[in-house]
Amino acid sequence: MLTAFILTLSIALISSPPIHAETLVFVESGDDALGETEDVTIASGNDNEDENFNSDSFLYCDTQDSSFGNNETRILIRFSKAFGEQEGQVPDNAEINSAELTVYVDNQGDDILVYRINESWDADTVTWISRGEESGDWDDSGVGSSSRENNPEDTIFSKSGFATIDVTDAAQQWASDPDGSNFGVVLIPTGDDGADIMASEYSDPSARPTLTVTFDQDNEPEPEPEPSAEPEPEPSAEPEPSAEPGTGEPDWDNSDDTAAAAATDISTEGQLRLQSGCACASTNTTPSHALAFLCMLAPFIVVRRRRDTSLIKNR
Ligand SMILES: [Ca+2]
């Protein structure tokens, strides 16, 4: 029995799926909720700092943006449902091999620095001053230095066309703590030659921001061994304990009805329910009352003999 158990365990270990790399791509599509993209421009200046621009089809990044009264514009981007335990999400504690944020630059400009944000925000209500109606103000307005990480994740060398931003380190953090850290990134301009980027609201889906994450998928946890996984006793094994005579008082009374009811229970289930040794009870045949009566007498008449012979028979 021990050998069979070890063999079963060995097969379970050998058949565990190996660690494998998996790639998921997230983009706003309308059909895939997990691709939900939150992207929004925030702008400084009295006329802009309390305004929300989430519905625009373009995102703006410029130290002196003429469309915003020559004030500074910055871009926030987050894929809020990319990480988690749902099917199709990057799972918790996944080891990130690479993560790339791809954007389409429509109007090239000066380089852009990309930082991981460390405060939560709401795309529909965020502004230069506020993180959102229910979130309070930024610790440092405009996602300033105390509202983001100190060192940039990457730099966009701004030119027209697709630009790829390495956010691997940020994605590792987001995977480690999706609820407490996935606040996306902020794009901060380095000069007054601004860049325009297609937003998730842009009509052509292929130009919308995309997050591509490649990660190692951990093995599934070992399943708990089920009771049915226990190897069946071999025919040569010792008789079942339930076939042994009871050591205490039999748990039935002396009425035929009780014995018959017990026997019926046994015949329908095909297995022994009585605590005392009664050979007829382990069969599928329907015992007669006489047989049931013999069953009741069995502990007093044939117990010792059957115990001896059953051992002989089963060798
Ligand atoms: Ca938007």
Ligand SMILES: [Ca+2]
């Ligand atoms: Ca420009």
